[in-house]
Amino acid sequence: MPDGQAGGDAAHRAAPGRGGGSPPRRDVAVTGMGVMSAFGRGTGPLLRHVSRGTHAFADVTRFDVTGCRVRSAAHAPGSPELAGELVAVVEDACADAAIGPGERAGCPLLLAAHAEPAVTGAAGGAGLAAVVAQRCGLRAGPRIYTAACVAASTAVADAAAMIASGSLDRAVVAAGYLVEPGNFALFHAGRALARDGRIRPFSAGRQGTLLGDGVAAVVLAPARAARGRGAGVLATVAGWGRTGDAYHVCQPRPDGAGLARAVDSALRRAGAAPAEVGYINANGTGTPQSDAAEAAGLRRAFGDLAGGVPVSSTKSVHGHALEASALVELVVTVLAMRSGTLPVNAGFLGADADCELDLVLGEPRPAQPRYALSVNFAFGGANTALLVGAG
Amino acid sequence: MSPRPATGSPAAEQDRAAGRVRGMRDVPVAVAVPAEPAAAPAGEALPQDMAIVSRASWPERPGDTLTPIPAFVVSSFSPLVAEVADRCLRAYHGTPPAPPARGARTAIVLASRHGDVGTTAAVAQALAEGSRVPPLLFFQSNVNAVVGYVAARWGLAGPIVCTCPVGDLIADGLECAALLLADGDASEALVIAADHGSAGEGDSATAVLVATGTRPPGRHRLAAADEPGGAT
Numbered sequence: 001m002p003d004g005q006a007g008g009d010a011a012h013r014a015a016p017g018r019g020g021g022s023p024p025r026r027d028v029a030v031t032g033m034g035v036m037s038a039f040g041r042g043t044g045p046l047l048r049h050v051s052r053g054t055h056a057f058a059d060v061t062r063f064d065v066t067g068c069r070v071r072s073a074a075h076a077p078g079s080p081e082l083a084g085e086l087v088a089v090v091e092d093a094c095a096d097a098a099i100g101p102g103e104r105a106g107c108p109l110l111l112a113a114h115a116e117p118a119v120t121g122a123a124g125g126a127g128l129a130a131v132v133a134q135r136c137g138l139r140a141g142p143r144i145y146t147a148a149c150v151a152a153s154t155a156v157a158d159a160a161a162m163i164a165s166g167s168l169d170r171a172v173v174a175a176g177y178l179v180e181p182g183n184f185a186l187f188h189a190g191r192a193l194a195r196d197g198r199i200r201p202f203s204a205g206r207q208g209t210l211l212g213d214g215v216a217a218v219v220l221a222p223a224r225a226a227r228g229r230g231a232g233v234l235a236t237v238a239g240w241g242r243t244g245d246a247y248h249v250c251q252p253r254p255d256g257a258g259l260a261r262a263v264d265s266a267l268r269r270a271g272a273a274p275a276e277v278g279y280i281n282a283n284g285t286g287t288p289q290s291d292a293a294e295a296a297g298l299r300r301a302f303g304d305l306a307g308g309v310p311v312s313s314t315k316s317v318h319g320h321a322l323e324a325s326a327l328v329e330l331v332v333t334v335l336a337m338r339s340g341t342l343p344v345n346a347g348f349l350g351a352d353a354d355c356e357l358d359l360v361l362g363e364p365r366p367a368q369p370r371y372a373l374s375v376n377f378a379f380g381g382a383n384t385a386l387l388v389g390a391g
Numbered sequence: 392m393s394p395r396p397a398t399g400s401p402a403a404e405q406d407r408a409a410g411r412v413r414g415m416r417d418v419p420v421a422v423a424v425p426a427e428p429a430a431a432p433a434g435e436a437l438p439q440d441m442a443i444v445s446r447a448s449w450p451e452r453p454g455d456t457l458t459p460i461p462a463f464v465v466s467s468f469s470p471l472v473a474e475v476a477d478r479c480l481r482a483y484h485g486t487p488p489a490p491p492a493r494g495a496r497t498a499i500v501l502a503s504r505h506g507d508v509g510t511t512a513a514v515a516q517a518l519a520e521g522s523r524v525p526p527l528l529f530f531q532s533n534v535n536a537v538v539g540y541v542a543a544r545w546g547l548a549g550p551i552v553c554t555c556p557v558g559d560l561i562a563d564g565l566e567c568a569a570l571l572l573a574d575g576d577a578s579e580a581l582v583i584a585a586d587h588g589s590a591g592e593g594d595s596a597t598a599v600l601v602a603t604g605t606r607p608p609g610r611h612r613l614a615a616a617d618e619p620g621g622a623t
């Protein structure tokens with residue numbers, strides 16, 4: 001895809017609601033990635049497992065779950081420290097993007113994480129961001145993003161918007177969640193965890209979600225500049241959309257209208273047609289009403305095409321990483337596009353009439369999509385859609 | 392840790408109505424306020440094409456109180472956010488909801504120092520005592536929840552952004568709003584800065600409604616909000 005700095009293609013990429021006087025927008029590239037999950041550090045193990053649909057759910061050993069009806073999560077061995085894992089994935093992403101120490105000083109770190117010190121350490125989320133930025137030689141961002149399951153995609157959208165408009169030349173977006181007692185207890189108390197110990201997105205008989213470790217980082221930069229310096233462009237963040245449902249404290253709109261508007265916005269921003277989308281990494285938490293609402297939203301966004309767009313939720317393999325989930329899933333989406341293999345929607349038991357989608361079942365599906373979507377939604381009715389373009 | 396399901400008993404319903412959770416430390420929703428309202432935080436100059444059209448704060452006066460929100464318990468954080476949002480929106484739109492065409496493109500930005508510390512403290516206390524975590528805390532456990540309450544009440548369907556800024560809360564919230572408006576997914580943004588302590592003491596909040604371009608006709612522009620940074 002050509003760089004949007006050329007005036008000729010600027011008009012169809014102008015942000016929704018902006019007039020013809022909008023400045024040309026730059027294409028945004030993903031130039032580096034790093035990830036840690038229940039499968040360990042690195043993109044390789046994660047790609048292998050999401051491709052095959054082999055999950056990481058097991059009884060929690062990191063802390064005491066005696067007496068809990070549900071004891072499952074997808075976590076790595078031991079008790080890794082969040083700051084250390086964030087530093088590791090940021091270093092991996094920067095190495096992937098060939099960003100040397102001298103180039104890091106002016107590059108901001110935009111971090112998505114839990115706000116509360118009980119989860120992120122004594123200094124809280126902002127303190128965590130400062131520690132990670134300092135240890136990686138980056139500039140600490142002005143804030144951390146905390147909007148639950150869309151926290152990381154919101155950070156990506158902010159970074160992409162600034163890079164596209166020319167107000168920022170590079171950003172590292174990172175996010176992290178490691179399974180811990182507080183959120184496990186909250187999700188357990190809210191009866192949100194799957195009693196059968198599996199996440200079964202869009203499946204008949206799905207019972208809920210499960211938590212999972214997820215720590216990820218991506219380097220974002222203008223595509224033209226990245227190509228000019230010889231750095232690889234792994235993919236582009238071609239479009240992004242964010243909306244609210246205006247519906248409920250914690251339930252999504254059953255008709256998926258808010259999610260559909262987010263998808264529309266991402267497509268419009270990229271100047272892409274629905275028919276060009278060849279894969280959707282869905283939010284798919286395995287929660288009965290949320291998956292049905294998401295399916296309705298995707299059908300609403302894609303209309304008659306909805307039945308032909310492959311969909312999977314890789315939470316079925318790596319679990320729900322809360323504030324980090326959207327970034328882990330963005331990384332998975334980029335990996336899938338580059339590997340030419342669409343991940344399996346694992347845990348599927350049978351069709352649910354409320355979730356009629358073209359799910360990737362059983363075996364990974366070979367595909368070379370031009371665009372893929374990573375969609376997420378969260379408490380409060382927050383929706384995001386990130387449109388990923390082939391690199 | 393041995394969480395148990397909600398009972399739905401009459402006692403539980405009474406607790407819910409009264410804004411408390413049985414077995415937990417009861418924290419009043421209407422909290423003590425300082426003798427003088429908190430000074431408006433220092434802000435930054437607004438972008439040229441963004442204007443503040445409404446502003447509110449909590450507390451507005453000594454003895455100011457918060458209105459409880461059904462099913463939100465223990466912590467004053469969510470009532471604080473909802474109250475200041477309501478005041479700001481009422482000053483501009485009157486009674487809820489906002490006009491649909493406006494609400495559809497109004498974003499909400501919530502900036503707080505550490506999120507809902509009161510709810511986090513209640514969860515930590517339950518874990519430390521080995522008692523069950525009250526189920527209602529799950530539904531308010533992320534700050535998005537109260538934003539959803541405000542959005543549903545007022546019909547605000549733009550993007551939702553929740554942050555913990557390093558610096559000044561309202562200034563950073565305005566920066567987020569400016570980016571959203573410039574990027575095009577919203578034409579207006581309700582920016583809420585909530586300064587919240589675990590016990591509710593010393594809580595304060597500011598809300599401003601910002602819009603792109605010139606203000607819509609027929610609306611009174613608040614004098615206090617006329618000056619760039621005046622609401623901050």
